Amino acid sequence: MRSIDGDATTQARIRDAAITLFGQRGFAASTVRDIATAAGISPGLVIHHFGSKAGLRTACDTHVLESARAAAGSSNDPEQLRDVLTEYLSKPDEYSRELAYIRQSVVDDSAAGDEFFDAYVRLTGQILAEGLRSGTMRQVQDPLATATWMVTNSLGLLVLGRHVARSLGNDEFGIETINRIAGPAVELYTHPLYTDESFLQATRDVVSAAEPEG
Template identity: 40%
Template sequence: MRSESDLTARARIRDAAIDLFGREGVNRVSVRAIAARAGVSPALVLHHFGSKDGLRKACDAYLLEILRGDGRPADLGDTARLGSMLEAAAPARRYLARAFLDDSPEAGTLFDEMVAASERWLGHGAEEGWIQPSEDPHARAAVYVTWLLAPVMLHAHLSRAFGVDDLAETGATLRFSRAAIEIFTRGVFADDRVLDAWNTVRKDLG
């Protein structure tokens, strides 16, 4: 049976790995560097996770668990809690960017889980009337997830566009998330001319 201090050390190692893997990439980070960041010995890292690859898989599993959550969306009215979540999410966002760039099986599982969770959430909102219905709920959920991941994957370019060094800073996060929510809530096009043009193309090709 593990002691409380043992579990705490394991969590520190995992969190240090998520931060370093996200900043520098898995291949550029050593077990020794992770141990130093976590304040433990390299031997303890190997004791808990077996290898650096085992640690990476544990990080993937941990983020997947967070994404699964309890199936309910966060309370966006709780601004203090939302602020804390945005602040704490910076290392996770960096890690996810690396994971998707590496295109590992675990990253594929993460993406599929995010699409499934988003489809359930959007469907629930449509039933309650605060989400627009869709002709293709699964496709919409997949596209929605790619929108959510765009700031993660295009971090350097968006940081430059926003004039900041790190898009994960709370101020920058609030700015781009506000712009995204505005698009999702109010839309971009003021009428149906673009949609009508697409429907015409689909009809002609069909």
């Protein structure tokens, strides 16, 4: 999820400066004046282009989500996934700004933060549906719950990145940590951890028995 660094328009400069500051400081602590200074323009131009800080945040959300949506096409094509991962692993610093922004969005207790998370759930649901159509994924019992779990698992990795890195003997959540966990993450999606369905059936039996009659 990388910004378009070559985009030299004023709006893009403001947007990219905001993504950087929002990711570093959080949304509440980043002022319009701070963003304008980082973009090399006046605060009035920020308001002129985006209306308000909330409007600027919406534009940042849209940009980051569109980048994620563009990369999502690789989820059902092994060769495309190979290309996306190769680019990411060869230029990790170019993605750090967006990853920090996503981390802040996930922990932000606001309507905007809720919508950001929900948008990722919708996108993941689309990936599951496309995977089913293409034959690369199997049918799941509850697509919405599965999509929500997958998003929680993925975004939780960003929130807990420091602990993940520390557990694996790294100083920070960077390329070494990603290299270490990428294989096991995909392995769990590819080869079930349990050798049969007995644990799944036990869970379904309990959940089914706990559901209120309606």
